[in-house]
Amino acid sequence: MISKNLAAASTKPMILAILRGGENYGYQIIQRVKEISGGDVEWADGMLYPVLHKLEKDGFVSTRWIISDEGRRRKYYKITAAGKEELNTEIKQWMSVHKVFEKLWEPIPAYQQ
Amino acid sequence: MYGLDKEIKTWKKSLHKNPSFEEGYIEELESHLRDLIEEKIAEGISQEEAFKFALAKIGKINDIGDEYFKSDTTNKISGRPSWKAPKFIPSLLYHNFKMAYRNIKRTAWYSILNISGLAVGMACAILIILWVQSELSYDKFHKNADNLYRAYQVQEYAGAQSLITDNLPGPLAAHLIDQFPEIKNAIRFISINNKPIKQGDKFFNERICFTDPAFFEMFDFPLNRGNKESLISKPFSVAITEKMAAKYFGDENPIGKTITIDGKHDFTVTGILKDFPSNSHLSMVEILIPFSNTNEIIGDKFESWRSNWPRTYIQLKEGASVKSFENKIEKSLFEQQTSKPSLHIQPLSQIHLYTLTGESDFVKYLYIVSVIGVALLLIACINFINLSTARSRLRSKEVGLRKVSGAKRTSIALQFFGESILLTVFALVFALTIIAILLPAINNLLGDLTGTKLVFNFFENKNLLFTIIFVAIFTGIVSGFYPAVYLSSFQPVQILRKDFAGGTNKSLFRNILVVIQFACSAVLIISTLIILSQLEYLKTSDLGYKQNNLVHIPLSGNSVEKYEIIKNEYLKSPDILSVTATSRLPLSGGDSSSNFDWEGKDPEQQVLINTVAVDPNYINVMGMKLLEGSQISESQNSTENGPPMDVLLNKNAIERMNLNTPIGKLLTLGNWKGRVIGVVNDFHFSSFHEEIEPILIYANFESTKYMLVRLSENNTANTIKHLEEKWRKVNPSLPFSYTFLDDSISNLYKTEKRISEILKYFTGIAIFIACLGLLGLSSFTSERYTKEIGIRKVLGSSELSIFILLTKEFVK
Numbered sequence: 001m002i003s004k005n006l007a008a009a010s011t012k013p014m015i016l017a018i019l020r021g022g023e024n025y026g027y028q029i030i031q032r033v034k035e036i037s038g039g040d041v042e043w044a045d046g047m048l049y050p051v052l053h054k055l056e057k058d059g060f061v062s063t064r065w066i067i068s069d070e071g072r073r074r075k076y077y078k079i080t081a082a083g084k085e086e087l088n089t090e091i092k093q094w095m096s097v098h099k100v101f102e103k104l105w106e107p108i109p110a111y112q113q
Numbered sequence: 114m115y116g117l118d119k120e121i122k123t124w125k126k127s128l129h130k131n132p133s134f135e136e137g138y139i140e141e142l143e144s145h146l147r148d149l150i151e152e153k154i155a156e157g158i159s160q161e162e163a164f165k166f167a168l169a170k171i172g173k174i175n176d177i178g179d180e181y182f183k184s185d186t187t188n189k190i191s192g193r194p195s196w197k198a199p200k201f202i203p204s205l206l207y208h209n210f211k212m213a214y215r216n217i218k219r220t221a222w223y224s225i226l227n228i229s230g231l232a233v234g235m236a237c238a239i240l241i242i243l244w245v246q247s248e249l250s251y252d253k254f255h256k257n258a259d260n261l262y263r264a265y266q267v268q269e270y271a272g273a274q275s276l277i278t279d280n281l282p283g284p285l286a287a288h289l290i291d292q293f294p295e296i297k298n299a300i301r302f303i304s305i306n307n308k309p310i311k312q313g314d315k316f317f318n319e320r321i322c323f324t325d326p327a328f329f330e331m332f333d334f335p336l337n338r339g340n341k342e343s344l345i346s347k348p349f350s351v352a353i354t355e356k357m358a359a360k361y362f363g364d365e366n367p368i369g370k371t372i373t374i375d376g377k378h379d380f381t382v383t384g385i386l387k388d389f390p391s392n393s394h395l396s397m398v399e400i401l402i403p404f405s406n407t408n409e410i411i412g413d414k415f416e417s418w419r420s421n422w423p424r425t426y427i428q429l430k431e432g433a434s435v436k437s438f439e440n441k442i443e444k445s446l447f448e449q450q451t452s453k454p455s456l457h458i459q460p461l462s463q464i465h466l467y468t469l470t471g472e473s474d475f476v477k478y479l480y481i482v483s484v485i486g487v488a489l490l491l492i493a494c495i496n497f498i499n500l501s502t503a504r505s506r507l508r509s510k511e512v513g514l515r516k517v518s519g520a521k522r523t524s525i526a527l528q529f530f531g532e533s534i535l536l537t538v539f540a541l542v543f544a545l546t547i548i549a550i551l552l553p554a555i556n557n558l559l560g561d562l563t564g565t566k567l568v569f570n571f572f573e574n575k576n577l578l579f580t581i582i583f584v585a586i587f588t589g590i591v592s593g594f595y596p597a598v599y600l601s602s603f604q605p606v607q608i609l610r611k612d613f614a615g616g617t618n619k620s621l622f623r624n625i626l627v628v629i630q631f632a633c634s635a636v637l638i639i640s641t642l643i644i645l646s647q648l649e650y651l652k653t654s655d656l657g658y659k660q661n662n663l664v665h666i667p668l669s670g671n672s673v674e675k676y677e678i679i680k681n682e683y684l685k686s687p688d689i690l691s692v693t694a695t696s697r698l699p700l701s702g703g704d705s706s707s708n709f710d711w712e713g714k715d716p717e718q719q720v721l722i723n724t725v726a727v728d729p730n731y732i733n734v735m736g737m738k739l740l741e742g743s744q745i746s747e748s749q750n751s752t753e754n755g756p757p758m759d760v761l762l763n764k765n766a767i768e769r770m771n772l773n774t775p776i777g778k779l780l781t782l783g784n785w786k787g788r789v790i791g792v793v794n795d796f797h798f799s800s801f802h803e804e805i806e807p808i809l810i811y812a813n814f815e816s817t818k819y820m821l822v823r824l825s826e827n828n829t830a831n832t833i834k835h836l837e838e839k840w841r842k843v844n845p846s847l848p849f850s851y852t853f854l855d856d857s858i859s860n861l862y863k864t865e866k867r868i869s870e871i872l873k874y875f876t877g878i879a880i881f882i883a884c885l886g887l888l889g890l891s892s893f894t895s896e897r898y899t900k901e902i903g904i905r906k907v908l909g910s911s912e913l914s915i916f917i918l919l920t921k922e923f924v925k
Binding site: 025026027044045046047049050051053054057072073074075 | 137138140141142144145147148149170171172173174176177180181183184
């Protein structure tokens with residue numbers, strides 16, 4: 001599990017990154033995150049939606065309603081050009097943070113484990 | 114089977130309650146929830162478990178709502194979304210008040226009807242609550258109020274005759290203090306009316322009261338000048354109220370000056386009392402002198418156990434058990450008097466409203482009036498409800514549009530509720546104005562009834578504010594609730610359809626309300642009529658004597674001695690038909706004794722006989738009927754060895770005493786002897802509230818206290834003037850005051866009279882308010898029929914048939 005603050009900060013790039021791989025809806029996004037992290041990164045499912053809503057408002061994603069084969073209405077999210085740009089900025093920031101940690105944590109045995 | 118869909122529906126409803134969720138958000142969440150559930154069910158978990166799991170997985174609704182709220186925030190400064198009103202103002206409140214105000218203005222005529230009805234109803238309700246409060250506040254302002262009692266005795270006689278009185282033997286107070294450690298204080302108290310008081314060149318007949326100095330320890334009557342301890346501690350000292358001080362001394366300082374009672378006893382003023390508060394049963398006290406001076410003024414030291422006159426007030430020690438004390442004192446008078454009376458106590462706070470036996474017509478009246486108050490207010494509220502719902506059709510489009518634009522039922526209900534509240538506030542202002550205008554007249558009426566005075570001043574009367582707020586809130590809720598619920602219940606689809614006829618389909622409910630209104634009014638009218646007819650009965654029924662054109666003048670001191678002189682002076686005038694004197698007026702109780710003995714008396718049987726001393730021609734002047742025997746011919750004094758006095762008995766006495774041949778029978782009372790020479794028909798010598806009791810009439814004008822003068826029917830005003838002139842000539846040092854007997858008698862029924870007057874007003878008001886309501890409804894109906902009337906007229910219908918058409922609904 002990751003901390004609340006970290007989750008709050010990382011949700012946005014994660015979602016954008018998942019959406020870069022293709023149009024998707026909320027439930028699947030959650031599933032993907034779970035899958036990739038092996039269950040280590042997990043949110044309260046409901047909390048995803050306000051974030052998606054915010055992304056939409058900011059113009060990083062576009063949405064449409066699609067009726068699934070089972071007849072369920074689902075809101076699909078698709079990354080926009082602005083979203084891709086935003087994701088690149090995020091990636092840069094996360095990578096610089098990542099580099100710092102890589103250097104700092106090299107000799108710590110706990111990390112080796 | 115577990116109702117999954119139902120559960121999801123309930124869950125969705127809970128989301129709808131949170132204003133941060135919009136329809137789309139909820140649908141998205143629902144779809145997510147269903148995905149989660151399906152996944153779990155696929156794993157082989159029950160629906161119920163899956164639902165629970167999914168709920169937990171989704172997380173707390175309010176947290177999600179908050180996140181949405183944050184992301185919808187557009188106003189960076191206030192941190193609230195643009196569609197949300199600032200937190201300190203409930204949403205749309207300002208807007209709604211604006212709407213309400215415009216609505217009231219647009220429908221001025223109906224608003225006036227509504228407001229005036231509500232105002233009158235509220236004014237009555239506030240006044241009634243204030244009145245009831247003030248009646249209940251009597252004698253509660255004393256610090257010791259809870260420990261103060263008035264003693265009274267119950268004497269039982271044969272034939273279910275009993276005497277309940279607070280007149281007690283003089284030595285009782287001292288005896289009680291001596292015998293019962295529970296008692297902290299006990300005092301005697303006597304009040305007598307019509308005592309001539311003289312100071313300088315001013316003289317009037319006044320009420321004077323006698324009491325013991327501890328009076329001021331027990332009761333909290335504030336002082337203006339003087340010292341509580343030494344107020345009436347010495348004989349011939351007197352404490353007077355501010356009113357009396359102003360009357361006799363004007364602006365001078367009365368302390369140390371003297372007033373003269375009965376023309377011969379000088380009393381030195383030792384203190385000025387603040388005027389006694391009107392909510393005390395002792396509010397009649399104005400001149401207070403030491404009890405020891407009864408010897409000079411009344412001619413009795415009240416040292417005998419065998420005569421009853423003074424009241425006894427008792428203050429119990431803090432924490433004393435009242436019940437056991439009552440049991441202990443019950444036999445205190447047993448040994449002392451042959452009638453074996455039992456002694457009881459009555460709490461001070463009950464004196465005003467209850468009789469000694471704990472009954473009270475007056476409390477019944479208070480209940481009636483309270484019910485009337487509520488009824489009046491309800492009638493006014495019903496008007497409001499009726500008009501609002503009847504006119505709802507006019508507002509229905511507004512409701513429909515609001516709902517279509519997303520207003521919730523509660524917010525529409527709140528809007529209409531707010532309008533009612535606003536109208537109530539207008540009405541309240543109006544009601545307070547009405548009260549302020551009417552208050553002097555009302556105080557006049559109540560002052561006459563019970564001596565109560567309503568205080569309409571927020572600083573002096575702390576209850577007033579609460580009362581007003583309570584009445585306003587009550588009115589607002591009762592009148593606003595139903596219209597708000599009703600109007601907000603409209604469905605937009607129905608409203609916006611062309612043939613919607615809101616306001617007519619519920620007319621059954623309205624008709625019921627109108628019927629309730631008129632039932633209330635009818636009950637009021639009937640009860641008023643009943644009380645009026647009772648009063649009429651009291652007025653016209655035969656008292657057993659002729660009450661008209663009879664004037665009574667108090668006699669005291671010198672004027673008793675000069676009775677014969679003034680009587681002869683008076684009789685010279687042709688307009689003065691006859692003059693007599695009596696020791697008691699036929700208005701209230703007086704002397705009575707149960708110790709009479711006569712031949713053939715059953716020793717087990719005590720009969721309480723009232724006695725009255727009169728001038729010999731009393732029977733003729735009063736116009737009473739002599740049944741047998743003859744009248745008394747002369748005034749006599751009873752001497753120990755002299756012949757028996759001539760006495761008359763009434764029919765009731767003959768019956769109770771079992772005298773078959775009363776004439777010539779000898780009656781004795783200690784040394785006193787009397788021989789029955791005649792029997793008079795029964796007559797009422799106190800109020801109709803009391804039964805006729807045995808009475809013994811003897812002739813001795815020295816014991817008389819009132820002169821009775823029968824006037825001719827003409828020229829009464831001049832004759833009264835003549836009475837006064839002659840009085841001044843004969844008694845230059847004594848004040849002249851007179852009262853017509855029929856006035857005094859009607860005074861006995863003043864409670865009934867005033868209550869009936871009050872009822873009359875309320876009935877009028879109830880009818881008025883109910884008619885206001887009908888007026889509103891009918892003018893609304895005719896407004897609706899305008900077109901129909903136009904068409905009918907064009908087609909040639911007569912005005913009469915239109916009139917019939919319009920009135921049909923209301924006559925029903």
